Amino acid sequence: MLIGPRRRDERGAAIVDFVLVTVVLIPLFLGILQLALVLHVRNTLTSAVSEGARYAATSDRGLDEGVAETRAQIAGVLDPAYGDDVSARVIDIGGLPGVEVVARARVPALGLGGPAVELTVRGTAVEERVP
Numbered sequence: 001m002l003i004g005p006r007r008r009d010e011r012g013a014a015i016v017d018f019v020l021v022t023v024v025l026i027p028l029f030l031g032i033l034q035l036a037l038v039l040h041v042r043n044t045l046t047s048a049v050s051e052g053a054r055y056a057a058t059s060d061r062g063l064d065e066g067v068a069e070t071r072a073q074i075a076g077v078l079d080p081a082y083g084d085d086v087s088a089r090v091i092d093i094g095g096l097p098g099v100e101v102v103a104r105a106r107v108p109a110l111g112l113g114g115p116a117v118e119l120t121v122r123g124t125a126v127e128e129r130v131p
């Protein structure tokens with residue numbers, strides 16, 4: 001005869017708790033990792049196009065050299081494939097001649113393929129004038 005409340009067997013409860021918590025934490029972690037990857041690529045591309053535009057806007061450089069500098073900046077930090085779609089053109093910036101460098105890239109999900117985030121970044125600079 002038992003005296004007092006019946007005691008439930010709790011063996012295996014830790015495994016269930018672990019699975020329930022893991023189901024929530026893994027997608028959250030992967031989402032944060034994906035966001036960090038996209039922001040890193042975007043910031044690197046932004047820096048590279050800005051530098052490329054400044055380089056192309058100097059008095060002794062051309063648009064092709066600005067594109068080449070942008071690609072070199074990208075290849076120094078990321079996979080060179082991110083620099084495949086880089087272009088430059090002459091634009092008007094507040095009535096002054098300027099240069100715009102544009103880079104387009106696709107950032108795959110966690111770098112593994114699948115659906116990608118499309119990024120387009122622009123860098124501009126006013127052209128130098130020789131006195």
